[in-house]
Amino acid sequence: MNELIAPPLPFDMKPRAREAVRDLKLQQFVGSATHLKDIHRGGIFDRDFGHDYDALRTVARDTKQHALDHLDELLEQFIANARASGATVHAATTGAEACEIALRIARAHGALSCVKSKSMVTEEIGLLPAFEAAGIKTLETDLGEFILQIDGDAPSHIVTPMIHKDRVATAQSFVRELGARYTEDPTELTMIAREHMRGLYRAADIGVSGANFLLADEGAAVICTNEGNFDLSVGGPPVHIVFVGIEKLIRGARDLAPFLKLLARSGTAQPLTVYTSFVRGPRRAGEHGGPKELHFVLVDAGRVGVLASEKRDLLRCIRCGACLNACPVYRKVGGHSYGSMYAGPIGAVLTPELERAQAGGGAGLANYADLPRASSLCGACYEVCPVKIDIPKFLLHDRARLRERGLSPKSEGAMLRLWRWLAERPMLFRLAIGAARLHARLLGQKDGSRAWLRAAPGPGAGWTQSRDLGMPTGERFRDWFATHAAKRDTKRGAR
Amino acid sequence: MRVALFTTCLAEALAPRALKAAVLVLEHCGVAPEVPLAQTCCGQPLLSNGLPNDGAKLAQRMCEIFAPYDAVVTPSGSCCSVVREKYAGLFAEGSRERANANVLAAKTFEFIEFLETQLKIDPTTLKPKDCSANARCATLTCHDACHLRGLHRHGCTAPFLRSAGCGTVRDLPDMSQCCGFGGMFSTQFPEVSSALGDEKLAHFTSTGAAVLVASDTGCAAHLAGLAHRKGVAIRVISPAEAIAESLGLLAREVTSANASTEAAMHPKNGTEVG
Numbered sequence: 099m100n101e102l103i104a105p106p107l108p109f110d111m112k113p114r115a116r117e118a119v120r121d122l123k124l125q126q127f128v129g130s131a132t133h134l135k136d137i138h139r140g141g142i143f144d145r146d147f148g149h150d151y152d153a154l155r156t157v158a159r160d161t162k163q164h165a166l167d168h169l170d171e172l173l174e175q176f177i178a179n180a181r182a183s184g185a186t187v188h189a190a191t192t193g194a195e196a197c198e199i200a201l202r203i204a205r206a207h208g209a210l211s212c213v214k215s216k217s218m219v220t221e222e223i224g225l226l227p228a229f230e231a232a233g234i235k236t237l238e239t240d241l242g243e244f245i246l247q248i249d250g251d252a253p254s255h256i257v258t259p260m261i262h263k264d265r266v267a268t269a270q271s272f273v274r275e276l277g278a279r280y281t282e283d284p285t286e287l288t289m290i291a292r293e294h295m296r297g298l299y300r301a302a303d304i305g306v307s308g309a310n311f312l313l314a315d316e317g318a319a320v321i322c323t324n325e326g327n328f329d330l331s332v333g334g335p336p337v338h339i340v341f342v343g344i345e346k347l348i349r350g351a352r353d354l355a356p357f358l359k360l361l362a363r364s365g366t367a368q369p370l371t372v373y374t375s376f377v378r379g380p381r382r383a384g385e386h387g388g389p390k391e392l393h394f395v396l397v398d399a400g401r402v403g404v405l406a407s408e409k410r411d412l413l414r415c416i417r418c419g420a421c422l423n424a425c426p427v428y429r430k431v432g433g434h435s436y437g438s439m440y441a442g443p444i445g446a447v448l449t450p451e452l453e454r455a456q457a458g459g460g461a462g463l464a465n466y467a468d469l470p471r472a473s474s475l476c477g478a479c480y481e482v483c484p485v486k487i488d489i490p491k492f493l494l495h496d497r498a499r500l501r502e503r504g505l506s507p508k509s510e511g512a513m514l515r516l517w518r519w520l521a522e523r524p525m526l527f528r529l530a531i532g533a534a535r536l537h538a539r540l541l542g543q544k545d546g547s548r549a550w551l552r553a554a555p556g557p558g559a560g561w562t563q564s565r566d567l568g569m570p571t572g573e574r575f576r577d578w579f580a581t582h583a584a585k586r587d588t589k590r591g592a593r
Numbered sequence: 594m595r596v597a598l599f600t601t602c603l604a605e606a607l608a609p610r611a612l613k614a615a616v617l618v619l620e621h622c623g624v625a626p627e628v629p630l631a632q633t634c635c636g637q638p639l640l641s642n643g644l645p646n647d648g649a650k651l652a653q654r655m656c657e658i659f660a661p662y663d664a665v666v667t668p669s670g671s672c673c674s675v676v677r678e679k680y681a682g683l684f685a686e687g688s689r690e691r692a693n694a695n696v697l698a699a700k701t702f703e704f705i706e707f708l709e710t711q712l713k714i715d716p717t718t719l720k721p722k723d724c725s726a727n728a729r730c731a732t733l734t735c736h737d738a739c740h741l742r743g744l745h746r747h748g749c750t751a752p753f754l755r756s757a758g759c760g761t762v763r764d765l766p767d768m769s770q771c772c773g774f775g776g777m778f779s780t781q782f783p784e785v786s787s788a789l790g791d792e793k794l795a796h797f798t799s800t801g802a803a804v805l806v807a808s809d810t811g812c813a814a815h816l817a818g819l820a821h822r823k824g825v826a827i828r829v830i831s832p833a834e835a836i837a838e839s840l841g842l843l844a845r846e847v848t849s850a851n852a853s854t855e856a857a858m859h860p861k862n863g864t865e866v867g
């Protein structure tokens with residue numbers, strides 16, 4: 099698998115984050131794209147829902163939570179209804195199992211080529227490398243994923259996977275990999291990709307996709323795309339496999355409306371994605387399109403474990419990407435800094451949790467100790483989440499677990515405990531503040547009412563790496579207030 | 594009504610002038626705040642960095658210290674949000690501690706919020722009578738602390754100051770993006786934190802304002818510190834200071850960084866006032 103999204107563990111985020119901050123192109127592309135998306139997201143919700151936006155999110159939150167709380171029943175219903183419609187349903191506990199199931203299907207049909215539409219769960223289970231290793235040539239048909247594929251790059255955003263790249267890079271790759279003529283025109287670039295893909299669609303032995311929702315009542319899947327590539331991947335090849343995490347289940351079409359209203363608006367500020375496709379059963383007698391065989395692979399890969407944990411709310415995520423677009427840290431460090439296909443705020447909490455909950459049990463937080471700390475806790479993610487996942491709460495939860503397990507720096511913990519000890523002793527606490535002020539007065543550079551330190555000692559060193567520390571030099575507030583209050587009280591007494 | 598000023602450790606250490614301004618403005622509005630002596634830190638650094646039990650000890654202290662008061666006012670948006678949103682959850686449901694935390698949460702307010710929603714101050718009544726005195730306040734722009742989001746107070750400072758006639762209040766582009774402070778995040782990921790701060794400073798500079806009003810001491814120290822390192826001319830103050838200056842309750846500070854800009858903008862008012 100690509101090291102960018104499946105790095106060796108334990109994963110060290112800091113070097114990647116540092117590099118990303120210095121990468122001017124990344125700053126420009128990711129910064130402007132996320133800002134724009136975030137602004138347009140706010141705009142379209144204001145325009146279309148106004149004050150009802152919050153109520154809509156509450157409905158979506160409760161509907162999805164209800165589904166998760168009844169996941170076992172919904173699974174049974176889905177399986178029964180999907181089978182009744184002629185589909186084959188498989189369950190995979192691990193990513194490896196999911197790949198194995200797909201390989202079995204492919205082998206049964208002697209498949210040598212595959213067209214795949216965008217799916218995060220296939221990134222998660224490593225389907226593409228498994229297919230390639232088995233000699234099944236696989237084409238990513240989502241334009242962004244296609245460009246990443248020919249570049250050997252990896253997605254850095256769950257909705258706009260190539261957010262870290264631009265047209266120039268795309269143009270160059272098309273010249274290099276497809277022998278196309280150089281153009282930066284988006285329409286021409288799309289046409290080049292289209293020409294390249296069309297033939298491959300027709301020739302492919304197998305189609306693969308993910309799904310945005312699974313409908314238990316109908317035994318069907320709902321797939322939201324903007325390029326129509328899913329419809330081609332399901333319409334052409336004789337066999338189609340839908341890979342889907344079990345948390346995508348909802349009761350049925352009756353519950354779909356709030357999610358469709360929220361998903362595309364949250365992600366790309368569209369009222370709906372260009373295509374909202376429903377897949378139910380294989381091709382029936384008399385039908386002209388559709389696969390002769392339709393398979394659903396229901397993937398656990400840790401989800402059952404997450405469901406049983408305190409972090410079950412995370413499974414409500416509909417992968418809209420709004421929290422990534424709104425996150426100041428994501429905007430600066432980009433997706434690859436998170437070492438996972440799930441980047442940004444949701445990735446920071448979901449990645450370690452899914453890894454922990456894998457069959458066999460991963461080390462979880464111990465493997466991703468930086469992720470919960472890489473947040474200023476600004477709360478923008480929670481504010482934009484269409485299913486109201488309180489991501490900051492889970493970041494704090496993880497920070498506490500890190501501390502308990504001794505996975506945070508020891509010196510930092512000791513300092514914080516000393517701080518608490520001091521804070522319980524007001525006299526000493528004030529003395530400590532006084533000492534810090536004195537230090538600055540003696541060693542700092544005086545400017546107006548402050549003394550500025552360019553290099554602070556001990557815990558202040560991280561601070562002064564990039565900023566000066568300005569300590570006030572004048573009267574202390576408490577001293578001022580004592581005099582002031584005394585005057586105030588005499589005045590009052592005199593009245 | 595007995596009102597206590599919840600000073601916060603950071604403001605006592607780094608922003609005594611903000612506290613002084615808070616007292617003076619409250620008095621101007623007819624409230625004489627008290628300053629409980631035993632208060633230290635609300636526990637935010639502990640609660641945000643994986644030590645909820647240690648934080649809970651300080652939360653309990655806070656509940657006791659502020660028990661005698663009817664209202665608690667603080668110039669720090671983030672400390673306010675900790676008391677309001679985090680305290681109760683630290684204690685078992687049905688416990689006395691939880692009840693105390695709920696009581697404190699219900700009576701704790703950020704400074705501008707307190708003026709607006711509790712004292713019901715019409716900001717236009719805070720307009721300086723002497724219009725020429727208005728020039729004392731430079732052109733300013735506001736950055737609200739992210740933690741005001743949870744209190745539904747994000748973006749409320751600028752309109753209030755504008756109505757209160759605190760000089761010319763310009764809109765800060767992309768105000769809603771975090772300034773990058775984030776408590777210990779600022780030292781754990783200094784590059785990311787500073788990059789965000791630099792972006793904030795660039796937006797500030799684009800407004801042409803001389804003063805940045807920040808509704809949290811941490812954000813203020815972070816941005817002022819970055820600017821000082823880079824030699825960016827900026828004066829970072831709290832909302833209370835902006836009002837106190839505009840009302841002539843506090844003299845405007847002059848530092849080498851802002852002296853030239855401010856003197857250029859307000860040639861007669863660049864120096865000490867009343």
Ligand code: SF4
Nearest residue numbers: 415416418419421483
């Ligand atoms: S956590 Fe919420 S905002 Fe983020 S991707 Fe998932 S649904 Fe969207």
